Amino acid sequence: MNMPLKHSADATTAEEGLAIQEEQAKFDSKSATDLAMQNTLLTPRFYTTDFDEMDAIDVSSVRDDWDELIDEMVSDPNKGHFKKNADWDQVDWEGMDPALRKEFIDFLISSCTAEFSGCVLYKEMKRRGTNKDITQLFQLMARDEARHAGFINDALREAGVAVNLGFLTQKKKYTYFRPKFIYYATYLSEKIGYARYITIFRHLQAHPEHRFHPIFKWFEEWCNDEFRHGEAFALLLKTDPKLTSGGNVLWIKFFLTAVYATMFVRDHQRPAFHKALGVDPDWYAHEVFTKTSELSKQIFPITIDIDHPRWQPTLRRLHKANVAIAEAKGQSGLAARLRQATNSARAALAFVSLYTIPAKKHAVPATTRLEPAY
Amino acid sequence: MGWLTRDIERAPCTVEISHKFESLHAHVRFNNGAVINPGDEVKVHGPEIMAPFGQIVREDREATIFRASKLEQLWTRLTGDVEVMELCEFSFSEEVTL
Numbered sequence: 393m394n395m396p397l398k399h400s401a402d403a404t405t406a407e408e409g410l411a412i413q414e415e416q417a418k419f420d421s422k423s424a425t426d427l428a429m430q431n432t433l434l435t436p437r438f439y440t441t442d443f444d445e446m447d448a449i450d451v452s453s454v455r456d457d458w459d460e461l462i463d464e465m466v467s468d469p470n471k472g473h474f475k476k477n478a479d480w481d482q483v484d485w486e487g488m489d490p491a492l493r494k495e496f497i498d499f500l501i502s503s504c505t506a507e508f509s510g511c512v513l514y515k516e517m518k519r520r521g522t523n524k525d526i527t528q529l530f531q532l533m534a535r536d537e538a539r540h541a542g543f544i545n546d547a548l549r550e551a552g553v554a555v556n557l558g559f560l561t562q563k564k565k566y567t568y569f570r571p572k573f574i575y576y577a578t579y580l581s582e583k584i585g586y587a588r589y590i591t592i593f594r595h596l597q598a599h600p601e602h603r604f605h606p607i608f609k610w611f612e613e614w615c616n617d618e619f620r621h622g623e624a625f626a627l628l629l630k631t632d633p634k635l636t637s638g639g640n641v642l643w644i645k646f647f648l649t650a651v652y653a654t655m656f657v658r659d660h661q662r663p664a665f666h667k668a669l670g671v672d673p674d675w676y677a678h679e680v681f682t683k684t685s686e687l688s689k690q691i692f693p694i695t696i697d698i699d700h701p702r703w704q705p706t707l708r709r710l711h712k713a714n715v716a717i718a719e720a721k722g723q724s725g726l727a728a729r730l731r732q733a734t735n736s737a738r739a740a741l742a743f744v745s746l747y748t749i750p751a752k753k754h755a756v757p758a759t760t761r762l763e764p765a766y
Numbered sequence: 767m768g769w770l771t772r773d774i775e776r777a778p779c780t781v782e783i784s785h786k787f788e789s790l791h792a793h794v795r796f797n798n799g800a801v802i803n804p805g806d807e808v809k810v811h812g813p814e815i816m817a818p819f820g821q822i823v824r825e826d827r828e829a830t831i832f833r834a835s836k837l838e839q840l841w842t843r844l845t846g847d848v849e850v851m852e853l854c855e856f857s858f859s860e861e862v863t864l
Binding site for chain 1: 781783784785786787788789790791792793794795801802803804805806807808809810811812813814815816817819832842843846847849850851852853854855856857858859860861862863864
């Protein structure tokens, strides 16, 4: 019998990690292909952006905060965290309610794809840049995303779902996003991700009987990675005041509204998941929006008025229209096409109604950095 | 690159797929320094690359880059932003029912 192998999640350098991985591979006799598993092809998207513009970012105006954040990421507080230990309880996949199982696997696959796409995007930025500050940041974030994806993948394997990475040999098209849109979207995505995970984590701390899978126990440290990534994007936004003033405030409002509305609609489409967690999706949405708004005040000069009388009922209308569109899509005939068109118009109107709710304005603090406090 | 014509290039590349617990990733690097622009399409040749669980697979392959025409590139730059919400993660797929 050989010595127990060191886990490469504990490696300090890339070289050490690779050496451990290669050693480990020799002992891994169970290849995914040997097992009769459900095969899921990951379908990440591929992006380009204005890499020169991104490379020209100068972080000297936020140097102290920047260095502190990068040092924290380099120290890698979550190294070794993303692996199973005694806390990983046995999961009764056979006994799980089929509706819950379906929704939970959707959660795992979607989360895995998102982490994976994040990794591809960050890695590409790292590769195309020459600015040391920027390339180092993206390299560190790619490391975290790949680690998260690997962790979710392991949970999927346990559920009998094998992730297929064969997409690379398929023809794929590269689309284009403007750098500022990447900043707004990923900043919000990281911060709302933190708020979503920490809200579930705290809820399950108080109600452990609802923790139907051990992965939720990892959410606290996990979302601290998301929090740090969000901090990095906040600092990037801070380097150019134009990004958070003038006409760009309208873009910020658009992204806030779109991200909140999408989250509301998607969560309400997964009733079994939320019921099993003992979470009311309306309560959850309000909690997550409140936390995200509070956090985003660090850099955005506006927040959405989520207590406005029009907010909640319009979100419900949007959700209803979305369900009706999907139903009509599944049917044939002129009447179905007409229903699809009517409901698409309803959804668009609902979004406009949400977007035109007056935003709350506030002063942005001189220093950007925050610590996770929820 | 013409306004309406698409160039086709071959480029040697290295594909790395990691199917490991601590890192799940997949990357293509062009070994001749080729740069991908908006609207370009890339096809890596050869059979599907599968990394068994617990392994990293690195292979040198040949790729074809289908260069977008100037018009297509401009169009992608102008319209790509529409899909930017894809960058946000919401834990669930967009399917209304599963």
